[in-house]
Amino acid sequence: MTVGLVLVSHSRQLADGVAALAAQMAPDVSIEPAGGTDTDEIGTSFEKISEALNAADSGDGVVVLYDLGSAQLTTETAIEFADQEQAARWRMVDAPLVEGAIAAAVAAAGGADLDAVAAAARTAAGAATGGSGSAAGNSGQGPGPEPDTMAEEHRPEPPGIPAVGQVQIVNPLGLHARPSAELARSLAGTSATVRIGRPGEREVDLRSVLGVVGLALRGGDQVQIRVWGPDGAAVLGRLEQAIRSGFGEADQPAGGVPASDAEPRVVGDVVHATAGANGLALGPLVRLGALPATLPDGASIPAESEQQAAEQLDAAVIAAAKTLAGQGEFGQAHAALVADPQLRSLAAKRLADGAAGAWWHAVNEQADRLEASGDELVAARGVDLREAGLSVLAELGVHLDRIGPAVSGAVALAPDLGPAEVPELVRRGAVGAVLSGSSTTAHAVIVARGLGLPLVLRTGSALDRWPSGTTVLVDGDAGTVQIDPPQAVADNARRRIAEAEQRAEELRAAAAEPLVLPDGRRVLIAANIGSQADAVAAVANGAEAVGLLRTELLVLDRNPYPDEDAQTADLTAIFDELGDRPVVVRVLDAGGDKPVATLDVGPQRNGFLGVRGLRYLLENPHLLRTQLRAICRAAVGHRISVMAPMVTVGTEAQAFREAVDDAVDSLRQDDVPHARPEQIGIMIEVPAAALAAEQFAGVVDFFSVGSNDLTSYLMAADRTEPGVAELLDPQSPALQRILDALTTTAAREHIPVAVCGEMAGMPDQALGLVRRGVFELSMAPAKIPAIKHLLRSALASEAAGGRGTTAVGAAADRA
Amino acid sequence: MTSTTGCTAASTVAAVRAAAEAITEHKVELTTLDRQIGDGDHGENLARGFAAVLSKLDTEQPATPGAVLKLVATTLISTVGGASGPLFGTAFLRAATTAGDEPELDGPMVAAVLAAARDGVVSRGKAEPQDKTMVDALIPAVAAAEKAATEGADPAQVLHAAAQAADQGAADTTDLQARKGRASYLGERSVGHVDPGARSTAYLLAAMAGAVETEHSR
Incomplete structure (x- = not known):
């Protein structure tokens, strides 16, 4: 007996032909075509598909391949109507019909099991689109026969x-x-x-x-x-x-x-790319980064001597590199670009023009060269170089503005954005953004989501031929950009934008109410914040708590590193905005993609896999002690908890708890007013911590899942690297399974679990997290109203769906 | 007036017969709508499916509302072509599952049955609100039905509330641009026409509401 195969097509001839072709390569496999309607016209037939499924199934299961949309619908329905025990061994595989059928037939003939045959068909899909796919037969489950190849x-x-x-x-x-x-x-x-x-x-x-x-x-x-x-x-x-x-x-x-990475699909006047941040935006296209190749007359002041110009330039490069290194992952890359000695030697040839002129000429010459390379990745470095070069110019007193005032009411188009540029765009009135590159987990995109700026990314060169000023309709949900939409569409969009604004206002009003599950359990919808401005936004959006107060921003731009009094003052200002809402303060997460200018953190030793987060603080206990003392001092009159980032094993958590005890003891001895943190928790970002969560029992009071880093570490994919963005899929079975493992252990050990990563604010993930018993979802303030509304209606419709009682449904409605 | 206002197998059969008549009556209109933005077979397809349902009901007598709905589901799925067959079939199938073996459905149950139908269509068709599909009629219909049921409405009133909201929902699809199904290939040209799937959904609900009311006031 072997796994069978069903081929569903709109055309009877097509299904029969593919079946014959596959049968030639695998004569002993049961291959059943189901093409055309009952009367053999173009279409699909429920009866034919049902019969084919039954005929192909010898007990080892069936793999089903199909051609177009409604073939999939009819097949799904046929499977839903069938005996569920039998249907459990029927797999639909989305693969090219011909290649998938041949690969699956050959695998089945080799005696492969259901998983392996399905994988073989899927591999054909990968091969046909250029992806690597996974080797069929490599399912690694049980002793099933492997293809003899x-x-x-x-x-x-x-x-x-x-x-x-x-x-x-x-x-x-x-x-x-x-x-x-x-x-x-x-x-x-x-x-x-x-x-x-x-x-x-x-x-x-x-x-x-x-x-x-x-x-x-x-x-x-x-x-x-x-x-x-x-x-x-x-x-x-x-x-x-x-x-x-x-x-x-x-x-x-x-x-x-x-x-x-291929070009986006362009259908008519609509570019189908990747959705970045939700929402609709309509406005003229404004390109960023169109910087002048030469500086305006008089901008570059000739120096008295080339020697003096050289000294000015060197000082500016060093100062700019240092500032950039403190500005997130893009900043760090930019710092390396401006410090490139090749650039410096190009500039040396023109020092007679003055430091600024020589520098800008060198930057443009080098950037032009990079952009002409024809390789997309290399060309992107050219754009980065120009952007980075601006900061050296600024040090020399020449300010070129990449964003400009024209973005007001417009849609900004750029190859990519730095995380700091997004709030600047919003401040200057941009209504949306389109990026030709970037990835869905890039910081700029995350920032856009938090600020509610509609954004579509990875449009490639699709918008290159449209002049600035062209009206575009950005759909951040669908990931589309429509060029010069017709009047009716534009009017419709305007209406929807106005409605969305009104809806957002109503949601914000409703968001102030707490969320109570049908079983009476309450789920806190909390905010992730990093500044006083964020705290204001959190309150305005109905945050019931703060699940993550990042402290990196409070020390990032500070030179020298802020002392205990300065940190206490910053925290007090934030806590005062939040009143009696519970707040979780995360101690400094230096390293990884978060450099701190005034600390000794480098990209290698303190990178994602190095001395980062709590590891760094335990190596520098004075920093931890200062910060914990500041937190306890500011905590007076508030409900404050602390948590540590990047914890791998129980001993680290234990050391963190002892550091908190020490800080509290020292404050008591110094007779300084303070409050002990209500709870001590840890971030769960490292798979090792998630998989062996029982080791933290009795040591910590709660877990907070940092789903972004957890996904990165689990999938071995850097979220700042566009080339691996596709791997960072919250739906991936590995991530879902590790969350199951964590929440199961946590429930057994009675450790409450919160989620403060991007996942908490994803509509399709939030409900699953709540079902796993998560007590708090913490997200960008702007997401709170919508997520709360979504959870509330999902829970209410579940209750109304017959399972819950009316009384419980009503309770959920009131919540 | 009878003492019961619950929806029995008999009233469900009456509702389905009325639905079939409504589809036949509006066949030409639905086909015309579909010709404007789709492939022009919606009315014909549905009419063929419901004709098959009627002839099955002449020979079979399902004992519960759930069994009636299941008969409709299996018949539509094998006789209606295109995407409508699986979509309407799934709607009735999920409705049947929710109705279960209950001999009689009260107001809240009718609302729950409608919600299950909506969820079936949404999960099968993967359409979102405002995609200009039957979902745009179903979602407001279910919301209205649930509201009515919470306020103590009987099955006929629940169905009336649903039908009214579906009618408005269908009318509102005029301004939408299709994003699912064949109409989506038309892009902005789909704006200005009512979606035939939303329209037929509204007709079905209206016919069923009327029939259940008549049945219960008999």
Whole structure:
């Protein structure tokens, strides 16, 4: 018995044809086509699909592939209508119909289990779009039979001397499923044994499509082919020719570009890119970063001597680099750019123009060179360089404004934004933003979400040809930008924007009410803040508490590092805004992507995997003690708790608790008014802490999940790196599972769990977190009203759905 | 007036028959609407599906409201083509599941049944409010039904409230731009036309409300 296959298509001929093709490669597999309507017209048939599913299922399960939208709908419905025990072993896989069918059929024929066959089909999807996918049969679950291709290298070589040839792959996507199947098919009628692989590396049997796909051979790779058999040379010749032909794909876009980085889809006048921050915005397009190549006359004051200009420039570069290094992850990258010696030597040639003129010329020359490279990543560095160069100019007294006053009422377009530029855009009245690059977890995007600035990102070059001033409609929910929308659409959008504003106002009013679950449990909807201004926004948006008060901003721009009195004053100002709301203060999280100018933190030693967060504070106990004393002093008359970032093992948490005790003791001895923190907690960001949470029992009073860093560390993907943004998926099974593990252990050990990462403010995640027993969701202040409303209506509709009683439903409504 | 105001199997059958008549009556209008922004088969498809439902009801006599709804679901799903079959089918199927084996549905149950239908359509079609789909009629309809049920309305009144809100919801789709289904390919050209799916949903609810009321005042 093997896993069966059902192919659903709008066309009967198409489904039958693909089934026949796949059957040729896997004659023993049950492959059932379900194409066309009951009367064989174009469409899909519930009856045909249901029958095919039953016919294909021999007890080992069925993988279903489909072509267009309503084929998926009808199949889903057929599965929902079926016997649920049986339907549990039916898998729908979103994959190219032909390639997915062949890959799945071959895997099934090899005896692979349901998971492996589904993975094989999915791999075909990955191969077809350029992604790497996961090797089929590598599901690693139980002792299920693996496709025999995996053990290929251990097989003895056939007798005799093979014909050997080497050839270069020309089509960019290489030997993905379809070309591999084509090569395998070309062996029909010969008894030759053929093995293929990179020269000197692992080989697989060419007849095994999956094995060949698993080699991940791409355009430009050399492959060695060895053929045993009487007609070996002839077979070899045919294969080499087929590979050199490029399988009809040679003119596809070059070079291993993952699909996610490809150009956005443009349909008519609508650019479909990536959603960044919710909301609609309508306004003229204004490009940022269009800086003059030469400085205005008189801006650069010639120095008395080149020697003097050189000294001025060096001092400005050092000062700018130091300031930049304290401005988040972009700032740090910019600091490295301006300090580049190559730039300095380019500037040296023109020092007679004065330091500013020489510098700006060098920056533009270098940036032009980078931007002309044709490589998107390198070109992006050019934009960064110009932006970074501005800060050196500023040190020299020349201010070029990248944002300008024109953004008022407009949609700003830039390759990327620094996190500090987003609030500046809002302050100057921009209604939305479009980024050609960036990633959904970049700080600028997070800031935009917090401020409610609609933002669409990764539009690539799609907007390049539209002049500034063109009216665009930005849909931050759909991730689309519509160019010059027609009157009716624009009017409709304006109405929706006005309605959204009104709705937001109403939600803010409703948000002041607490959220009570049908079982009477209360969930705190709290704010993440970092400044007094944030505290005001938190109160205005109905925050019931502050689940995360970041303290990095309070010390970032301070030179010298603020002493205990200064920190106490800052905290008191924030606490006073918040009144009697419970506040969790996180002690300084230096390192990682949060450099502190006045502290000795570097990108390597104190990077994401280095001495960061609590690790740094335990190495510098005086900093921790000063901060804890300031927190306790400011806490008088408020409800303050403290928590530590970046905790991995129980001993660190224990050390943190002792530091709090010491700080309180010292304040008592000094006879200084203070209040002991109500609770002592830790951030859960490190997978090790999440997976062995029981070690913190009896040591900490609560956990707060930092879902952004937890996702980063779990997926080994830096959230400041656009190239790995796709991996940071809150839906990923690994993350969902680690949250299950954490909340289960925490419930057993009676440790309350809060979430203060981005996940808490994601509409599709918040409900799942509440269901896991999380007692507090802490998010950007602007998100509170909407999330509260969403949770309230979801809980109410659950109660009304028959499970809850009317009384409970009414209680949820009142909440 | 009878002593009971609950929705029985008999009144559910009456409601479905009325719905079938309404769809037949408005077949041409629905098809015309669909021709403006879709592929022009909505009215025909639904009419064919409900004709099949009627002929099944002539031979079968389901014992509970849930069983009636399930019969409608299975029939629509196999006879209505396009995306409407799975969507309407799922709506009735989820409704049937929620109605369960209850011999009679009271006001709050009718509201719950409608909510289940809405959730089925939303989860199957992945449409959001304002995407210009039947969801834009269903969401206000369910909200109104729930409100009416909370205020103690009987099934007929709950259905009337739903029908009225659905009618308004359908009318409001005129200004929307389609984002789901075939109409979405038209982009802004879909603005200015009522969505046929929202319109037929409103007709179905209105017909059912009328039938249940007549049945109960008999």
